[in-house]
Amino acid sequence: MVALGIGTLVLLIGVFALGTVRDGYERGASGIGTEREARAVLTQVAEDLSKAVMHEEDWLHHDKGSGTWRTDRLGFLCLQPDDAQSDENRIGDLCAVNYYLRDLEIGGVTVRCLMRGFHDSGETFAAVRGGSVSPLWSRQDRDEPVAFGVVSFEAEPLRRDPSGALREWQVTEDPFEGIAPDLVRLRLVVARRQLVAKLDRPGDWDSSPLLGSPDDLDSAAELEVFEVMAPFSHAN
Numbered sequence: 001m002v003a004l005g006i007g008t009l010v011l012l013i014g015v016f017a018l019g020t021v022r023d024g025y026e027r028g029a030s031g032i033g034t035e036r037e038a039r040a041v042l043t044q045v046a047e048d049l050s051k052a053v054m055h056e057e058d059w060l061h062h063d064k065g066s067g068t069w070r071t072d073r074l075g076f077l078c079l080q081p082d083d084a085q086s087d088e089n090r091i092g093d094l095c096a097v098n099y100y101l102r103d104l105e106i107g108g109v110t111v112r113c114l115m116r117g118f119h120d121s122g123e124t125f126a127a128v129r130g131g132s133v134s135p136l137w138s139r140q141d142r143d144e145p146v147a148f149g150v151v152s153f154e155a156e157p158l159r160r161d162p163s164g165a166l167r168e169w170q171v172t173e174d175p176f177e178g179i180a181p182d183l184v185r186l187r188l189v190v191a192r193r194q195l196v197a198k199l200d201r202p203g204d205w206d207s208s209p210l211l212g213s214p215d216d217l218d219s220a221a222e223l224e225v226f227e228v229m230a231p232f233s234h235a236n
Contacts, residue, residue, distance in 0.1 A: 034149075038188050038226040041114060041147040045155075046230035048097045049184055051078040053233065055128065060181070061098065061137040062157055067206055069189065069214060073100040074155035075117070075137035077124065078233075089120035096124045096136040101153050104145060109200035113145035114153055114188070149196040151211060151223060152189035157181035157232070181232040188226045189214075195222035 053059070055077050065071030075098030082090060096119040103110050119127075119136050127133045157169035159182050169181040191199065191211075199205055212220050 034190050034192060034224050035226070037147055038190050038224065042186055042188065042226060042228045042230075044116075044146065045074075045099060045186055046228060048078050049076070049230045050233050051080065052076045053079060053094065054180060055133060059133065060157065061134075062155065065101075065153075069152040069206070069211070070154045070187075071101045072153055072155045073137070074098065074184070077133065080121070085120040089122035091125060092121040094121050094124050094128075095119055096127070096133065098137050099146075099153070099155065100139070101150060102139070102143075102145075103202050103205060106148075109197070110202045110205070111148050111196060112150055112199075112205040114147040114150045115139075115143045116146045117143040147188065147190065149191040149193070150188055151191050151205065152187070152214070154185070154187040156185040156187075158183045158185060184230045184232055186228050186230055189217065190224045190226065192222045192224065 059077050061073065061075035063073040065073075075096065077094060077096055079093045080095040080097075081093065085095065096117075098117040100115055100117070101112055102115045104113050105111075117137075117140055124133070124136065127136050158166045159169045159180075161167050166183065195210060198210055199208055204210070210222070212223075217223060217225055
């Protein structure tokens with residue numbers, strides 16, 4: 001009986017150790033997948049920003065979200081090659097791109113995604129001729145998710161002052177005086193897969209206790225933070 005008890009104890013310890021190793025592996029694999037996706041998305045946004053162009057009215061749309069977690073919107077005109085556009089709506093290279101967060105129902109649960117809206121040159125030129133590009137920043141049903149499980153998206157246009165220090169770029173500044181952002185600070189807060197599975201209702205992505213507070217990100221084991229400073233094109 002003593003030998004049986006010892007054997008059972010050893011078996012339980014082995015099962016516990018195996019479960020710990022499995023959980024660690026799953027956490028590591030989830031972290032690698034999350035990082036790969038986030039880096040790819042930030043690279044795509046930065047590439048779009050590197051092709052940005054200025055226009056006389058609302059050529060750069062930036063709206064800060066007002067919730068506990070930042071949910072910014074960023075839209076701008078940019079140059080895109082032929083193969084990035086549809087054949088039926090391509091008449092040039094001036095297009096419009098916008099990024100924002102949106103809750104999508106996937107597999108019966110709600111997932112907050114970073115969306116990329118895109119307007120071909122035909123639609124963009126039509127808006128320019130019509131005297132306003134503002135409609136290009138509105139949400140479209142055809143917009144595509146480019147990242148999943150995104151808790152927060154921040155896009156902060158910045159400009160260097162004469163001393164070289166970075167300050168917030170003001171939307172009201174006149175682009176035709178040569179004033180445009182020098183950089184855009186992009187920041188994503190992404191939930192790991194285990195946490196995404198627990199945030200299954202729309203309200204969870206705004207105020208669930210599982211998310212904690214933006215001030216506690218350093219100790220949030222289920223959240224990953226990714227940030228990059230993307231150069232902004234000064235093309236006219």
